[in-house]
Amino acid sequence: MSTRVLEIRKGVLNKNDELARALRERLHAAGLLTLNLVSSPGAGKTRFLELTLRTMRERGLRPVALVGDLATDNDATRLAQSGAPVRQITTHSRCHLEAEMVAGHLDGWNLSEYEYLFIENVGNLVCPASYDLGEDVRVALLSVTEGEDKPLKYPTLFNSADIAVITKIDLAEACEFDRAAAHRNLQSIRPGIRIFETSAKTGAGLAEWIDFLIRERAARRGAASRVEA
């Protein structure tokens, strides 16, 4: 790649970082915990998010979601069935979301009415790693059908994640999924990463995941209050 292209890319990234920082402050001021969900296509992000939104609402929580897609609005339609407010970001063949796209799709929402903002990124294990969306927590999803070696093969993305969610755990046996190897590979790329094992089909792991989100939001708001006090 020419130096010129690299410099311009770096410029794009720095502009994104600045926008992401401002966005993060805006979201914190509204009391939101923001999550950026990244994974390969077909890892089950949408189905996992749909169940997360529905279960949260049943528990009286107030989530909202943005979903990035290259072309269709299938995902937004599916997510909206949860009853949570959902908006689609169509990237028109761009391979990742950027902070500007997120900020531009929040207009008209009274953010302080909500508690959790989920951003479903474009399915891609490479490019989204480089773009901060103003999130508090980056969640990398990995399905048992993809193979245990994905963290080693896509280290940049898994290294940038705060949480790993293993999906489709109901298929573990049929896929001869090696759980120990998957955990070992995740820990080698991102030491100390917290791992949830889930199934959107059986609901396994969902309660634990949502309990974690509640605690995480409370802890961050507590920390913010203490800083202000």
Add this chain to the structure above:
Amino acid sequence: MSTRVLEIRKGVLNKNDELARALRERLHAAGLLTLNLVSSPGAGKTRFLELTLRTMRERGLRPVALVGDLATDNDATRLAQSGAPVRQITTHSRCHLEAEMVAGHLDGWNLSEYEYLFIENVGNLVCPASYDLGEDVRVALLSVTEGEDKPLKYPTLFNSADIAVITKIDLAEACEFDRAAAHRNLQSIRPGIRIFETSAKTGAGLAEWIDFLIRERAARRGAASRVEA
């Protein structure tokens, strides 16, 4: 995206297209049929390719392979077990292969000794679509675990493919895979696309796939002879 970035990207693409054209001529002169395998991470490209290489060699055919990976050489090690010559292209976090990387990794091979060149691209359903690698046939792989909607959600990649290979067909029932919907979605994005259904676990579909490659190479060489004559 700024006009300047777009112009530079277009420049990069045009340079790639020129290199790909020269590479294709070089590969044709050596008598190779070249395939570019694209899919999301975890669709089973490596395992499918490993079985393809091994089965071809058992049938007395002469395949060779290049494999693109961001970071590890796991895939090259696995593929080499087939007995076919294999080389690794480490992309150092680049999200796709380019024609220049392919050309640069052919040195030292006597190409006319081989009949089939397989190029396993980086696992990514977006970016590889834009880069011609000098291939004759672009093969998009889609596993039954990814969901039938992937062609609709990643139309640029599936639209640029000549062949679709559905992998992990042994898991179809466990995943409640809707075969008719998958075929319908593929045909709507790429009318007339040829579809193979395969399993690297059971070997289903492999013989048909290899028969196709043999016929395809023969047909292209026949056409080339007729043009030369």
